Amino acid sequence: MENRSNGKATASLVLGIISLVFIFFSIYAFIGVILGIIGLVLGIQAKKQNPQDGKATAGVVLSIIGLALCTITFLACAACIGTLASL
Numbered sequence: 001m002e003n004r005s006n007g008k009a010t011a012s013l014v015l016g017i018i019s020l021v022f023i024f025f026s027i028y029a030f031i032g033v034i035l036g037i038i039g040l041v042l043g044i045q046a047k048k049q050n051p052q053d054g055k056a057t058a059g060v061v062l063s064i065i066g067l068a069l070c071t072i073t074f075l076a077c078a079a080c081i082g083t084l085a086s087l
Helices: 007-049 054-086
Strands: none
Touching: 007 054
């Protein structure tokens, strides 16, 4: 039995985790959005290669959550900055 690591699944998992970290950096959340998109693409590709891979599934889920939360965070920060600029 071969124990081969899928690099795309691991990269997707890592990018998903990093995109979740960028939620806390407010205006830099756009970096989390970019990392979430890349992680999602890599996770989907890894899932097509091996549908039973748990890392790929975790990477896709974390990337989706990171993408959604970073988008909300970035839009909220942009709205706050826009409101403050108009005062």
